[in-house]
Amino acid sequence: MFDSYEEVQERFDTQQYICSQEAATVVYLASKMQRPLLVEGPAGVGKTDLAKVLAASQGLKLIRLQCYEGLDETKALYEWEYSKQLLYTQILKDKIAQTLKEVSTLSEAIEKISTEEDAFFSERFLVARPLLKAILSDEISVLLIDEVDKSDPEFEAFLLEVLSDFQASIPEIGTLKARHIPLVVLTSNNSRELSDALKRRCFYLYLDFPSAEQEAAILKKKVPDLDDRLIHQVAEAVESIRKMDLKKPPSIGESLDWAKALVLLNADRLAPETIRVTLPTLIKYPADRDRVLKDMGRVLPREREET
Ligand SMILES: Nc1ncnc2c1ncn2[C@@H]1O[C@H](COP(=O)(O)OP(=O)(O)OP(=O)(O)O)[C@@H](O)[C@H]1O
Ligand SMILES: [Mg+2]
Secondary structure: OOOOHHHHHHHHHHOOOOOOHHHHHHHHHHHHOOOOEEEEOOOOOOHHHHHHHHHHOOOOEEEEEEOOOOOOHHHHOEEEOHHHHHHHHHHOHHHHHHHOOOOOOHHHHHHHHHOOHHHOOOHHHEEEOHHHHHHHOOOOEEEEEEOHHHOOHHHHHHHHHHHHHOEEEEOOOEEEEOOOOOEEEEEEOOOOOOOHHHHHHOEEEEOOOOOHHHHHHHHHHHOOOOOHHHHHHHHHHHHHHHOOOOOOOOOHHHHHHHHHHHHHOOOOOOOHHHHHHHHHHOOOOHHHHHHHHHOHHHHOOHHHHHO
16 A cells, blocks of 8 residues: 555556656545545546556556446346356256155245255355455455446446445345455546535546646656657647647547657658658547648647747
């Protein structure tokens, strides 16, 4: 476990994740105070990666619950493995027949078999889904509840219960309580407002697009083959492009792709033609592409304008 926000920054750095002081502090506090961390922000700013790096930097297991519309308890918490139960009843049919040998009516048979039903509703036939896996984990884990805004409000309400008590009630088995409280990271793209009740239980981090300086630091870490001067040119170009009111501003992931493409093409500077042919790695809508090409002057390195 971290002892300071500086340690968070250092350990994240070894995982090639550049963490601001603000982000490192809230990660430190959430892990120390055992509170879920809700991370919001536009696409591709490192929300999911933050949880992955949180786990990897401490050698913890990452358990991921990907949210989507219609996600329910059976996919998030547990379900009974019906096919396995059925298979067992087939294999054990002689044994079952023997158990029922002395009964004559259907209701007696049901009565008799019900005394054995615990055998079929035991942990052996339980399929643990991510939330139950985190509860049953025999060590501290990182539970990533990714894109929680995509789930339905009913699921969010159910999640609240789990996040408050870290326990699950399974009628046939009883209550299973977490042996270790997991570090929980929830991410959201803000496609819908999350409830105040959920927000109240979490610490909150808003990750925005980085400044050109932060982006340059990320590029330097992840694309070390890119020339230093070009790194700064790319970071500044991406910053200008993001200000262009595009349908989809480029994410950090896309600026990393752009940088890698420039390395592959042995580019030594950002010339208009180089930008044009590498735009498919950065820009994903025709209208956005037109916009960037029209405004090329804002994308070109400043020193170029001076020459
Ligand atoms: N601070 C950072 N340091 C290093 N790499 C980063 C940083 N932020 C983002 N990245 C990189 O950017 C890419 C996109 O990150 P990630 O998938 O976590 O974004 P996201 O916010 O979860 O996006 P989405 O909302 O689309 O799921 C990843 O390759 C990630 O490693
Ligand atoms: Mg993500």
